[in-house]
Amino acid sequence: MKSQIRWGTFFKLSLVVVSSIVLTNFCTIASSDWITKNLFIQSSTFLNAKLMDNIKKKVEENNNSYLMLLRLLETKPALKNYFLAADACGTEKFIKTYDILKVYHDSVPSGTAQNLVAVSNQGSAFSFTGERISVPVEEIENMPCSLKISETSRRLQYTYQDHGITDDFKDRKCVIAARRLFLPSSSESFAMAYITIPEEEFYQMFSEAVPEGSRMVILSSDGQIVSGNEKDSLGSEETKLLSLVRSMRENGDTYRTVKENHKPEIVISGYIPELDMYMVNTVEEAALLKSYAGVRRNILVTSFLITGTAIAVVFLIMRRIVSPLNFFIQQLETFKNRRFEKVSPVKGNSEVRQMADVYNRMVDEIDSYVKQLMEEQERGRRLEIEALQMQINPHFMYNTLASIKYLTWENNTEKVSDTINALIAILKKTIGNMEEEITLREEIDLVRQYVFINQVRYGDSIEVEYFLAEEGMECMVPKLILQPFIENAFFHAFQNKKEGKIRIFAKKQRDDLICEIIDEGDGMSQEETADLLNSDRRRHLTGIGIPNVHERLRLIYGEEYGVTIHSVIGTGTSVSLRLPYHLKKIPKL
Secondary structure, three states: OHHHHHHHHHHHHHHHHHHHHHHHHHHHHHHHHHHHHHHHHHHHHHHHHHHHHHHHHHHHHHHHHHHHHHHHHHHOOHHHHHHHOOOOOHHHHHHHHHHHHHHHHHHOOOOOOOOEEEEEOOOOEEEOOOOOEOOOHHHHHOOHHHHOOOOOOOOOEEEEEOOOOEHHHOOOOEEEEEEEEEOOOOOOEEEEEEEEEEHHHHHHOOHHHOOOOOEEEEEEOOOEEEEEOOHHHOOOEOHHHHHHHHHHHHHOOOEEEEEEOOEEEEEEEEEEOOOOEEEEEEEEHHHHHHHHHHHHHHHHHHHHHHHHHHHHHHOHHHHHHHHHHHHHHHHHHHHHHOOOOOOOOOOOOHHHHHHHHHHHHHHHHHHHHHHHHHHHHHHHHHHHHHHHHHHHHHHHHHHHHHHHHHHHHOOOHHHHHHHHHHHHHHHHHHOOOOOOEEEHHHHHHHHHHHHHHHHHHHOOOEEEEEEEOHHHOOOEEEOOOOHHHHHHHHHHHOOOOOOEEEEEEEEEEOOEEEEEEEEOOOOOOHHHHHHHHOOOOOOOHHHOHHHHHHHHHHHHHOOOOEEEEEEEOOOEEEEEEEEEOOOOOOOOO
16 A cells, blocks of 8 residues: 555656646747747857867968978078989989988978978979879979969968879879978079878868858868868869858858758858968758757756656665665676776675675686786797897807908908907997897997998998987987898898998987988899898898898887888888887986
8 A cells, every 4th residue: 555655646746747847848948949049040150150260270370380391491401402403313412302301300390291392493393201203293383283373472372182292192182282482582483382281181170160961161262162071072163152252251241141942051151361261161051950959859858857856756765775786787887898896895785795795806816817918928028029139149140250251261360350359349239238228329339340340351342321310329229220231231232233332320200219221232123122021031141130120129119110121223222210219217226
């Protein structure tokens, strides 16, 4: 009987609460719906316009960073000197290229330009990212973005194009920001600069201002759709829309309602003066009010939540009974996220407490197993690294002793002594020092000793030059990461050419250390280059060290680090090593 009375009271209270909420909501919605509808349209367009203003600031900052980059290239003589020496070759051209890249990498903030190409008035071109220019200079000069460049304007001209200028963008839709480069304190231009931005990345700057179900376009001052969310219309001309947004700008209108195909549409526009472009949102009025319907649904949901609160009172006693079990189940939900944490003490009947105890013991066992597994994986990783280093060291010893043997045959005791001293200096650093890493300065000393040994044997026909930035010399690097590449250059790069130079570069680039070994030797084909880094193909003794240096860097620092090789037959080979910049850890006292 008590149970029936309790449930009867529950249903009566629920009926009163539900009736009150429904009546209140009906009166509120009926009296304010027609007012809220108009206010919703106005507030939505107003907020969207404000959001456009914020985006304009970001876009203008990005545009200013591009302009700062171009002004830097105009004031620094490196690019102009490179174009003046377009017919130079060999060391002179390499040095001028290095000067440009040094200005670019040392002075340009990270991410300033996606892809930058400069084309001189004399028809020579330079790619700052190192990517090959896939479009002939004559075609570049006749592209729409080139034809739109003003002779005197120092503003960037943004144009859509269905392909880029370099290999990495040749099959991608792009936005080209182009401008002439002028001589300092002069109106005379000496080159044209092209900054290539992938269209999808350019559009991302504006995408947050796109209401659901709307059409967003970035319109140039001549009516071209430069970017937008409807990719099929990119590059087309929208003269009618351009006339509308110009009229809105002249009248100071934030939005305007127009009829398209007998359906009312709301056009929201914002002008970007630095880019001379318009952001235009077009959304059907019905679609905009569809969002308002969602707001109305939220009001109804809130009403139902109030009803649910009243119902929860009726189930208070039941909740007190089942709450400990619900608490324990919620703790078990952490298994879905692989978070093995103990549950806090559970208050309730003995069965629930017993389940919690069993769960906590299971978590302890899992935690112990995971720690043991991680320790075993770490030991396995270290054993792999040590095994790779043991492959490099015997290989180096073999070739060095072969050089000493050759000198002994010549009875050149003085050079034998010097060579042995150089070998002893190397062994002190490699075998005597059991640390896995040494400073780049120490690694370069090892390379100098090794170069001395090889020049004693083969003469000075192969010269080695060093270009080392002081800021990177204290970076910690694995031992013997440069020697295999120097060795490969000595023994294999100069088979046809009997003399030449090997240049070693090292510098800090953001958070990484970049080491490059560039020779002027015979070069290799793409197949030979790939074979050199393939650890499963070891045709020569010198093929042991190179693939294992690459694998060793990836094992120590991660998959994003390692060795890349670029070679051109008849020109030479460039090897680049990338590893994180870090200093030696000082032990705590």
